[in-house]
Amino acid sequence: MTIRIPLAGVIGSPIGHSKSPQIHKHWLKTMGLPGDYVPMEVELSDLRQVLETLPKAGFVGVNVTIPHKEAVLEIADLITDRATLIGAANTLIFRKDGKIHADNTDGYGFIENLKAGAPHWTPAAGPAAVLGAGGAARAVVASLADAGVPEIFLTNRTRVRAEKLAEDFGMRITVVDWVQAGNILEDSNLVVNTTSLGMIGKQEMRVPLDGLRAGTTVTDLVYAPLRTHLLAEAEAAGCVTVDGLGMLLHQAVPAFERWFGKRPEVDSATRAAALR
16 A cells, blocks of 8 residues: 655635745755645635545645635634634644644744744733734734733724724733824833735835834734834834744644644744745
């Protein structure tokens, strides 16, 4: 009997921009493991059929990106508590018993990136300001609350969305109007941009940044460009800055380990592979 080569991939629409294939292929090659990782553009109407078919073709799992992160929860047989809490999954494991297991490793990736880029940051030291209230913000807020951040200031261009997130996650969140976003920076030990503002092809970040204090940790989930306007201004103010690429790298670690059986390392070569 021949042993199947394990396959994994990433599903989304569009998918051409994804850096995940570069990351996973790099680890497979450097660790000398059999396997492959492929990008797959899948429409929502085909999602269930594709996910049910892939295991028959030798797939051991997939990453899931926009716009399917919420929809896969309707298809999965087993869902982790954190994926349920966040309301989205970015990692699927196709189990040997035929069941689809859904998880969300975005929050893990976010915290690990912070630990690596700002090792002196401690969750208990003070409040965090989170800009945005979308899917990424939900993963960030869940991970910050879990890490022990005492208070989270949450602001979003559409206030009702921030209020919904605060309702789902409980008492430690204070919702602030978007026009007041600049005022929460001064009181924050950590500032996180989870919006697409500042991304190549998107609007610039217009939040006043003169409240940033030296020593505050500032991270931007946007990684194209790597050095966003927010990070450049934060650096000039003497803040500790952490770019968004590391979150993408670290969230991939537990998925790779589940699929291919070995835990990869996020190092300078991994970053270089992602930026290729």
